[in-house]
Amino acid sequence: MGVKTRQFTKNVLPKVITITMLSSFIYIGQNVETSYALPNENAISQSYTRSNTQVGKIKPCDYLNIRSGASTKYSVVGKAYTNETVDILEKGSNGWHKVKLSNGVVGWASSSYISIQNSNTTSNTNTNSSKADKIIDVAKKQLGKPYKWGAGGPSAFDCSGLTSYAYKNGANVNLPRSSREQARVGKSVSKNQLKAGDLLFFSSSGNGINHVGLYIGDSKMIHSPRPGENVKIDKINSGYYSRTYVSAKRIL
Numbered sequence: 529m530g531v532k533t534r535q536f537t538k539n540v541l542p543k544v545i546t547i548t549m550l551s552s553f554i555y556i557g558q559n560v561e562t563s564y565a566l567p568n569e570n571a572i573s574q575s576y577t578r579s580n581t582q583v584g585k586i587k588p589c590d591y592l593n594i595r596s597g598a599s600t601k602y603s604v605v606g607k608a609y610t611n612e613t614v615d616i617l618e619k620g621s622n623g624w625h626k627v628k629l630s631n632g633v634v635g636w637a638s639s640s641y642i643s644i645q646n647s648n649t650t651s652n653t654n655t656n657s658s659k660a661d662k663i664i665d666v667a668k669k670q671l672g673k674p675y676k677w678g679a680g681g682p683s684a685f686d687c688s689g690l691t692s693y694a695y696k697n698g699a700n701v702n703l704p705r706s707s708r709e710q711a712r713v714g715k716s717v718s719k720n721q722l723k724a725g726d727l728l729f730f731s732s733s734g735n736g737i738n739h740v741g742l743y744i745g746d747s748k749m750i751h752s753p754r755p756g757e758n759v760k761i762d763k764i765n766s767g768y769y770s771r772t773y774v775s776a777k778r779i780l
Contacts, residue, residue, distance in 0.1 A: 590702055592637055593606075665698065689752065717778050
């Protein structure tokens, strides 16, 4: 081995090896750091979907048809009623929104009948509480009036006639006419989370809902029971109405 070769091996080669090792270490470290910094792509997608989901409320109308496509030429797949809340899945540019009802039905509805709700739930809650008080007040004024099948007031009522009358005259909300149809609107609530103004549904025959009452608080409801009886207040957690209770819906 010559003098120059020995000098290179002694003086230069160790520096080359050191620099190479340091470069490799820095490269690997950068790769690891970059790997940890990568976001979870699914998490971003889910967050985006949640933050862009809006809630709409149906404006006053007899009912709003929910269709299979964004045009009146498409078939009706469901109906929404005044003050019912819907999830807005997609905003169309042609005056239609893709919505999801509380019963799971998905379809398209005219955007002109849907009011987009803001995130300020406190003021909405206070407003709804005031409306519930007015609805109950209207219903209580009907106490003592006779049951009559198919009657919607003001001198006589059947069960759904009373709830429809109270909601219309207390909060300007149009409900479907029958108890079975009323059970399809609004938001489902459990029995231990009832609030004044909620609708209560019962089945006396076991063949589906055939009675509705208006919850007034303190485990009581006001309703128009049956032929031969008058509008009255009953308890819901004992006796006949405890046994026949099916579900509850919140309309406001």
